[in-house]
Amino acid sequence: MKSDSNKIKKATISAEGLSRLISLKGEARQRLWEEAGKVQEKVVGKKVFFRGLIEFSNFCTKNCYYCGIRKDNRNIDRYDIPDDAILSAARFAYKNRYGSLVLQSGERSDDRFVERISRLLYEIKKLSKGELGITISLGEQTRETYKEWFKAGAHRYLLRIESSDEELYYRIHPRDEKHDYQTRLKCLYTLKELGYQTGTGVMIGLPFQTYEHLAKDLLFMKEFDVHMVGMGPYIEHHDTPLYRYREQLWPLQRRFEVALNMIATLRLLMPDINIAAATALQAIDPMGREKALKCGANIIMPNITPTANRKNYLLYENKPCTDEGADDCTNCLNVRIAMAGREVGYGEWGDSKHYRKKPPSIPPVGGRN
Numbered sequence: 001m002k003s004d005s006n007k008i009k010k011a012t013i014s015a016e017g018l019s020r021l022i023s024l025k026g027e028a029r030q031r032l033w034e035e036a037g038k039v040q041e042k043v044v045g046k047k048v049f050f051r052g053l054i055e056f057s058n059f060c061t062k063n064c065y066y067c068g069i070r071k072d073n074r075n076i077d078r079y080d081i082p083d084d085a086i087l088s089a090a091r092f093a094y095k096n097r098y099g100s101l102v103l104q105s106g107e108r109s110d111d112r113f114v115e116r117i118s119r120l121l122y123e124i125k126k127l128s129k130g131e132l133g134i135t136i137s138l139g140e141q142t143r144e145t146y147k148e149w150f151k152a153g154a155h156r157y158l159l160r161i162e163s164s165d166e167e168l169y170y171r172i173h174p175r176d177e178k179h180d181y182q183t184r185l186k187c188l189y190t191l192k193e194l195g196y197q198t199g200t201g202v203m204i205g206l207p208f209q210t211y212e213h214l215a216k217d218l219l220f221m222k223e224f225d226v227h228m229v230g231m232g233p234y235i236e237h238h239d240t241p242l243y244r245y246r247e248q249l250w251p252l253q254r255r256f257e258v259a260l261n262m263i264a265t266l267r268l269l270m271p272d273i274n275i276a277a278a279t280a281l282q283a284i285d286p287m288g289r290e291k292a293l294k295c296g297a298n299i300i301m302p303n304i305t306p307t308a309n310r311k312n313y314l315l316y317e318n319k320p321c322t323d324e325g326a327d328d329c330t331n332c333l334n335v336r337i338a339m340a341g342r343e344v345g346y347g348e349w350g351d352s353k354h355y356r357k358k359p360p361s362i363p364p365v366g367g368r369n
């Protein structure tokens with residue numbers, strides 16, 4: 001079996017080898033997943049870290065072609081959770097020793113929004129005595145805004161490139177100044193330069209996408225030297241422009257398997273980064289996230305958004321856990337994680353080991369644990 005393991009590792013050296021790994025099926029795929037699981041245990045250990053996810057608003061100023069909460073979709077109820085409800089969700093995460101949370105919303109960059117986020121970050125740090133780590137996922141912003149939010153207490157930022165191939169990027173986004181590929185790249189570099197633990201990710205199984213595109217995405221992550229990744233299968237939403245290409249898509253099961261191949265291959269390519277088990281995996285396979293935890297993923301994002309609003313944050317269809325309370329999510333996750341042979345790192349930030357190798361010059365609020 002040693003020769004299998006060597007062959008798999010060798011394949012990660014070239015774009016062709018990566019495409020081959022990403023497209024594996026059957027027993028060969030199983031061996032890839034096992035190999036990635038072993039590397040994961042050896043390098044980042046068995047621990048899985050929680051990031052309590054608060055999707056606090058579905059107002060968005062952009063129009064990405066794949067997204068159910070895009071600005072032009074008039075068929076959804078828009079919501080914006082009041083600050084006190086966001087803070088009580090943060091208190092829930094703190095009391096339940098989640099270690100970290102994620103604040104996510106549609107993209108806005110008006111002054112009121114920017115100030116509100118700063119205020120919330122300070123408040124969350126205060127209520128948790130600096131102990132909750134905070135990831136934000138609030139899209140493209142100016143350098144000043146990123147700087148202000150870092151100072152206010154956010155220390156991780158997730159900004160998905162969605163596809164690193166410029167041509168494909170413009171097939172899934174309008175080609176205009178609000179959806180500019182170069183701006184997205186620039187934002188990623190700015191975040192890293194400012195000291196954020198920086199994450200990106202892509203969608204897997206998009207129309208027009210090939211294994212070569214996906215291999216290129218992994219090489220992009222390696223070259224950018226990303227600290228963390230959140231990626232999952234593309235799931236079509238009927239109220240979006242990309243829906244008209246649904247006939248061209250891989251079957252859902254194939255998208256799911258290729259997503260796991262991507263996670264496993266990335267774990268081999270970048271052994272010490274953090275990789276999230278995306279919720280979209282569970283939308284296809286009820287045990288999707290657990291399978292991801294076995295083959296490379298080490299981060300899970302329990303949804304702690306107040307239940308009433310969850311059904312309106314549908315970036316894609318059949319999103320799971322939209323009607324469960326946060327407590328239900330915690331209980332079901334504990335069992336699921338143990339079934340995957342992993343354990344929860346309660347009360348820990350669980351920062352990317354890769355980031356810790358080169359820490360930023362300004363330490364994040366609350367220190368590093």
Ligand code: SF4
Nearest residue numbers: 060062064067070106
């Ligand atoms: S993907 Fe993000 S920026 Fe694009 S429309 Fe959806 S919420 Fe807005």
